Amino acid sequence: MAKTSATIRDVARAAELSVASVSRVLNGKDNVHPDTRERVLEAVRALGYTPNAAARSLSTARTHALGVVLPDLHGEFFSELMRGIDRAASAHGYFPLLSSMHADGVLAGQAMAAMRGRVDGLLVMAPQLDAADLAAALPTGLPTVLVNCQGEDRHHAFRVDNRAGVRLMVEHLLACGRRNIVHIAGIEDNLDASERRDAFSEVMAELAPDQPARILQGDFQEATAGRLVQELLADDVPFDAIFAANDMMALGALQALREAGIDVPGRVAVAGFDDVPLARFLSLSTMRVDIDGLGARATERLIEEMEGRADAPAFERLTPGLMARGTTQASN
Amino acid sequence: MAKTSATIRDVARAAELSVASVSRVLNGKDNVHPDTRERVLEAVRALGYTPNAAARSLSTARTHALGVVLPDLHGEFFSELMRGIDRAASAHGYFPLLSSMHADGVLAGQAMAAMRGRVDGLLVMAPQLDAADLAAALPTGLPTVLVNCQGEDRHHAFRVDNRAGVRLMVEHLLACGRRNIVHIAGIEDNLDASERRDAFSEVMAELAPDQPARILQGDFQEATAGRLVQELLADDVPFDAIFAANDMMALGALQALREAGIDVPGRVAVAGFDDVPLARFLSLSTMRVDIDGLGARATERLIEEMEGRADAPAFERLTPGLMARGTTQASN
DNA sequence: GGCGGGTATGTAACCGGTTACAGTCATCGG
DNA sequence: CCGATGACTGTAACCGGTTACATACCCGCC
Numbered sequence: 001m002a003k004t005s006a007t008i009r010d011v012a013r014a015a016e017l018s019v020a021s022v023s024r025v026l027n028g029k030d031n032v033h034p035d036t037r038e039r040v041l042e043a044v045r046a047l048g049y050t051p052n053a054a055a056r057s058l059s060t061a062r063t064h065a066l067g068v069v070l071p072d073l074h075g076e077f078f079s080e081l082m083r084g085i086d087r088a089a090s091a092h093g094y095f096p097l098l099s100s101m102h103a104d105g106v107l108a109g110q111a112m113a114a115m116r117g118r119v120d121g122l123l124v125m126a127p128q129l130d131a132a133d134l135a136a137a138l139p140t141g142l143p144t145v146l147v148n149c150q151g152e153d154r155h156h157a158f159r160v161d162n163r164a165g166v167r168l169m170v171e172h173l174l175a176c177g178r179r180n181i182v183h184i185a186g187i188e189d190n191l192d193a194s195e196r197r198d199a200f201s202e203v204m205a206e207l208a209p210d211q212p213a214r215i216l217q218g219d220f221q222e223a224t225a226g227r228l229v230q231e232l233l234a235d236d237v238p239f240d241a242i243f244a245a246n247d248m249m250a251l252g253a254l255q256a257l258r259e260a261g262i263d264v265p266g267r268v269a270v271a272g273f274d275d276v277p278l279a280r281f282l283s284l285s286t287m288r289v290d291i292d293g294l295g296a297r298a299t300e301r302l303i304e305e306m307e308g309r310a311d312a313p314a315f316e317r318l319t320p321g322l323m324a325r326g327t328t329q330a331s332n
Numbered sequence: 333m334a335k336t337s338a339t340i341r342d343v344a345r346a347a348e349l350s351v352a353s354v355s356r357v358l359n360g361k362d363n364v365h366p367d368t369r370e371r372v373l374e375a376v377r378a379l380g381y382t383p384n385a386a387a388r389s390l391s392t393a394r395t396h397a398l399g400v401v402l403p404d405l406h407g408e409f410f411s412e413l414m415r416g417i418d419r420a421a422s423a424h425g426y427f428p429l430l431s432s433m434h435a436d437g438v439l440a441g442q443a444m445a446a447m448r449g450r451v452d453g454l455l456v457m458a459p460q461l462d463a464a465d466l467a468a469a470l471p472t473g474l475p476t477v478l479v480n481c482q483g484e485d486r487h488h489a490f491r492v493d494n495r496a497g498v499r500l501m502v503e504h505l506l507a508c509g510r511r512n513i514v515h516i517a518g519i520e521d522n523l524d525a526s527e528r529r530d531a532f533s534e535v536m537a538e539l540a541p542d543q544p545a546r547i548l549q550g551d552f553q554e555a556t557a558g559r560l561v562q563e564l565l566a567d568d569v570p571f572d573a574i575f576a577a578n579d580m581m582a583l584g585a586l587q588a589l590r591e592a593g594i595d596v597p598g599r600v601a602v603a604g605f606d607d608v609p610l611a612r613f614l615s616l617s618t619m620r621v622d623i624d625g626l627g628a629r630a631t632e633r634l635i636e637e638m639e640g641r642a643d644a645p646a647f648e649r650l651t652p653g654l655m656a657r658g659t660t661q662a663s664n
Numbered sequence: 665g666g667c668g669g670g671t672a673t674g675t676a677a678c679c680g681g682t683t684a685c686a687g688t689c690a691t692c693g694g
Numbered sequence: 695c696c697g698a699t700g701a702c703t704g705t706a707a708c709c710g711g712t713t714a715c716a717t718a719c720c721c722g723c724c
Contacts, residue, residue: 031673
């Protein structure tokens with residue numbers, strides 16, 4: 001009801017004590033007389049007092065917020081990641097402060113700079129920035145953990161092990177008897193996209209050197225993949241498997257094949273990457289990445305770093321697991 | 333590089349000016365000599381200075397952050413909502429500060445209290461709280477906008493028009509020749525769930541008074557709906573349409589029907605609510621809610637309110653649109 | 665009775681910005 | 695030549711917490 005909310009001095013006055021005592025009670029400090037504590041709590045209740053977070057931040061230099069910088073805020077990947085981040089953050093009394101970031105390196109730097117003084121640490125996911133841009137954008141002197149970022153060894157980093165994932169899927173496709181696999185790659189500058197593309201070439205060269213290993217340039221979008229498949233069909237290019245760099249493209253491919261009346265998995269197998277929830281429903285074979293767990297672990301690590309108990313920065317690679325479903329093998 | 337980052341006084345010293353001038357330049361104030369401005373900017377650049385957000389908040393009583401309180405942080409609904417929120421927020425220079433909230437009214441109050449002094453406004457979505465709990469939890473004196481909350485007329489509120497949506501879908505099912513429609517309701521205390529359930533009863537009573545209008549108690553979970561459908565089949569209950577309170581349950585029902593070898597939509601039609609991305613892939617008929625737009629509009633309104641230009645609080649209802657797909661009508 | 669030591673409390677400086685108010689200086693009209 | 699006016703800049707108080715340090719008090723012991 002009060003026009004302006006109560007301050008610690010109001011509470012002190014109401015309790016006939018000094019601000020120091022009030023502060024001590026509120027922070028659960030050691031030496032306070034039980035009676036004093038009671039008087040303070042009573043006054044707090046009576047005034048409906050809530051400490052001002054900005055003032056507290058200013059004097060303690062801690063905000064209890066952690067910045068989360070992401071390239072885009074949509075899709076399953078984002079929501080799963082946030083879920084993990086929030087779980088870990090709120091377990092330790094932190095709030096996630098969100099910021100989306102657009103492709104540009106300069107804008108990325110601004111987004112991060114704007115968080116200075118607002119957060120105690122930064123969790124950054126920037127698969128679209130190269131190492132130099134990233135290094136330039138990251139603020140100095142702020143605990144930072146990276147997720148899916150390019151080479152940067154001054155900070156702890158989490159990465160999906162794309163190479164291992166691609167290898168597992170290619171092995172699976174070959175084991176299913178596929179010989180002519182087409183890879184649909186993701187956005188050109190994207191780290192995951194290029195790792196997956198390169199791994200595909202290498203693994204094919206190693207495991208099936210005599211087979212073609214065609215690669216089409218996609219962009220992680222469903223519609224694009226559909227179009228590419230239609231072109232393949234129109235050009236009469238032979239193939240018996242499509243391995244898309246992510247699930248959305250795999251679904252686009254699937255749709256295009258079905259519309260063309262092509263039997264999946266009979267004539268063509270389809271595989272994706274990420275295991276978005278959709279995949280299970282559509283029985284899409286894919287590589288499962290524990291995104292929620294990734295978010296939680298990255299956040300845990302960030303909090304350790306902010307609280308000064310963390311070992312040296314390192315890479316942590318998460319190996320995805322093969323989810324072999326109906327689009328690569330007939331159910332029997 | 334500096335151990336501790338530069339303050340405005342460091343900048344003032346470096347530029348041989350007073351803090352007031354520096355502050356004026358940084359805030360784009362009126363009266364500053366061009367030369368002065370240049371000296372300040374030069375010093376800022378040299379020192380790599382970024383203003384401390386906490387200090388600024390303390391003296392201006394504005395944080396440029398807005399609190400987003402949500403019941404859970406997963407699924408498409410969440411990511412779409414956040415997408416809209418972030419788009420509107422960053423367009424106006426605000427950061428979303430996230431907090432998930434568990435069912436309990438007391439915990440909800442704590443979650444919101446913890447945001448006091450950290451945010452300039454609050455966007456709350458709490459479909460699981462009743463009006464009294466909600467009123468108790470909301471902090472006073474902080475601009476607030478509600479999304480999908482129960483009756484509360486002191487704040488601006490956005491709501492999905494469940495009644496209108498249910499009516500559209502029931503009309504559609506009847507138009508498709510369905511006569512024996514079963515509704516699978518959502519979680520008991522949930523606002524959307526009960527509105528959809530009640531609307532179903534009413535609309536059926538109005539449009540098809542002679543037909544049965546069976547209602548089963550579900551919980552928004554896919555598995556539960558599957559089980560309920562299996563029970564219907566086991567008990568030989570006649571029905572030719574399932575209208576689930578959300579898409580996930582519709583999908584569970586769909587799966588159970590397919591496993592039982594029942595032709596959809598031939599023998600039984602299936603419909604959901606929400607239009608999650610999955611729905612399109614599985615050709616599920618459903619009601620489309622523009623969640624992204626909802627988030628953006630709610631945020632815009634909140635910002636207007638925070639900046640003191642907003643008309644009286646009111647309700648805004650968003651009418652969902654019918655997405656008639658393959659599970660209610662044979663493709664022809 | 666005086667003194668050491670522990671406990672409980674108060675005072676005031678400080679965190680890093682913003683801004684009201686007070687100055688300084690040059691210009692200009694009378 | 696003086697005062698007024700306007701353009702620019704500086705000083706210091708203030709926002710609301712935290713906390714180092716000082717102080718007051720009570721106890722037990724020699």
